[in-house]
Amino acid sequence: xxxxxxxxxxxxxxxxxxxxxxxxxxxxxxxxxxxxxxxxxxxxxxxxxxxxxxxxxxxxxxxxxxxxxxxxxxxxxxxxxxxxxxxxxxxxxxxxxxxxxxxxxxxxxxxxxxxxxxxxxxxxxxxxxxxxxxxxxxxxxxxxxxxxxxxxxxxxxxxxxxxxxxxxxxxxxxxxxxxxxxxxxxxxxxxxxxxxxxxxxxxxxxxxxxxxxxxxxxxxxxxxxxxxxxxxxxxxxxxxxxxxxxxxxxxxxxxxxxxxxxxxxxxxxxxxxxxxxxxxxxxxxxxxxxxxxxxxxxxxxxxxxxxxxxxxxxxxx
Numbered sequence: 001x002x003x004x005x006x007x008x009x010x011x012x013x014x015x016x017x018x019x020x021x022x023x024x025x026x027x028x029x030x031x032x033x034x035x036x037x038x039x040x041x042x043x044x045x046x047x048x049x050x051x052x053x054x055x056x057x058x059x060x061x062x063x064x065x066x067x068x069x070x071x072x073x074x075x076x077x078x079x080x081x082x083x084x085x086x087x088x089x090x091x092x093x094x095x096x097x098x099x100x101x102x103x104x105x106x107x108x109x110x111x112x113x114x115x116x117x118x119x120x121x122x123x124x125x126x127x128x129x130x131x132x133x134x135x136x137x138x139x140x141x142x143x144x145x146x147x148x149x150x151x152x153x154x155x156x157x158x159x160x161x162x163x164x165x166x167x168x169x170x171x172x173x174x175x176x177x178x179x180x181x182x183x184x185x186x187x188x189x190x191x192x193x194x195x196x197x198x199x200x201x202x203x204x205x206x207x208x209x210x211x212x213x214x215x216x217x218x219x220x221x222x223x224x225x226x227x228x229x230x231x232x233x234x235x236x237x238x239x240x241x242x243x244x245x246x247x248x249x250x251x252x253x254x255x256x257x258x259x260x261x262x263x264x265x266x267x268x269x270x271x272x273x274x275x276x277x278x279x280x281x282x283x284x285x286x287x288x289x290x291x292x293x294x295x296x297x298x299x300x301x302x303x304x305x306x307x308x309x310x311x312x313x314x315x316x317x
Contacts, residue, residue: 001302002041004029004059006048006072009291016295021302029059039063044301046294047071053078060084068301072290074098074150075230076311077203084313091311092297096149097289098281102228103153105280106198107161109226109252110137112274113196138162143194145187145210146201146229147175148317154198166190170206191218196226202317203230213238222249228280231257236267243270254280 001021005013007028017024027037031050042063047056049072060066061083068090071079076093084091112118114135123130142158144151147167155165155177167178168190175181182190187210191197197219201207211225212235219225225248227234236257242248250272256265259278267273297307311317 001025001043002027002039003044003046004035004039004042005046007031008048009046009287012291013294016291017298020295020298033059035059041065043067044298045069047079049073053081057081057083060089068092068297068307070094070294070297072097075202075317077230077316080311080313080316090307091313092307092309093311094290094293095309097286097293098283099149099153101283101286102150102200102280103157105254105276106154106226106228107157109274110142110158110196110224113224113250113252114140118271118274140164140195141166141193142196142198143168143190144178144198144200145190146199147178147181148200148202150228151198151200152177154200166194187215188218191215191223192220194223195220196224199225199227199229199233201229201233203233204316207233209233209235211235211239213241216242216248219248221247224249225251226253227251228254231255231259240266243267243272246272250274252276254278 001023002025003017004027007030010026010028014026017026027035027042029035029048031048033051033055039062043065045060045066047069056079060069066089070092072094074093074095076091114137116132116134119132138161141164143166144155145168147155147169152175155167155175158165159177165178167175167181168184168187169181170184172181172183199211210233216238239251243251252274253267254276255278261267261275267275300307
């Protein structure tokens with residue numbers, strides 16, 4: 001069996017892969033999508049960070065016997081091109097790998113807002129001693145759009161801080177860390193009741209532009225929007241207007257439609273915006289979790305068992 005795996009993980013992966021599949025042949029793929037070796041008999045591709053969607057498309061469409069693709073990201077919008085979506089190739093993602101660091105980042109945003117940390121840091125830079133009125137997270141309401149692995153961990157941490165949690169999902173069902181789970185049709189109802197709104201859903205045709213002018217108008221005037229999912233879920237022009245006109249409290253944005261965010265973007269200059277460079281997932285334990293997940297699925301693949309984290313390619317998650 002031939003596998004394409006990230007070049008920087010070759011040394012770590014090879015001993016484990018060869019124990020699981022003794023007849024394996026490992027072919028490295030670089031961040032630029034360069035592959036050393038013949039792809040004719042390749043069955044498995046472990047897609048690494050840095051490979052662009054177009055490069056990945058070229059690689060996948062050049063492998064005639066491909067059976068399984070595993071991506072290191074939880075979202076698959078950047079790799080779900082028509083040829084892959086319509087094929088019999090199984091696609092798995094890294095759902096579950098990023099729950100902890102992203103959920104902790106969401107809580108860091110919230111604490112920074114209610115404890116006014118950006119303002120204190122500015123005062124520190126100016127050597128100015130001035131007390132500010134602060135708030136507590138306890139008793140506030142958070143609306144979580146998408147109660148998957150990441151959204152569920154956000155909900156768990158918010159409950160630990162004594163917050164009321166409203167969840168929104170396409171097919172609502174009770175969740176152990178949500179006080180209420182609402183159907184997607186009740187988005188505006190959830191927005192009207194939330195002090196913080198966290199976007200943690202995948203980017204699909206249904207969620208693209210989900211948070212537009214009407215949705216932003218439904219939010220409380222002091223509510224904050226947090227996006228750790230994908231930039232295009234938000235109408236950025238509408239959000240910019242709402243922020244500039246102070247129609248919502250502010251926004252914590254880890255993702256944008258265009259990344260890196262251009263230097264001339266007006267978002268940089270807004271005092272009611274916290275920007276991080278698509279970095280909420282980062283943790284020294286990510287690589288360890290990525291490897292464990294891939295190896296577990298490789299054991300299942302070799303044994304002919306069902307894989308975990310199989311993506312529904314029609315729905316996009």
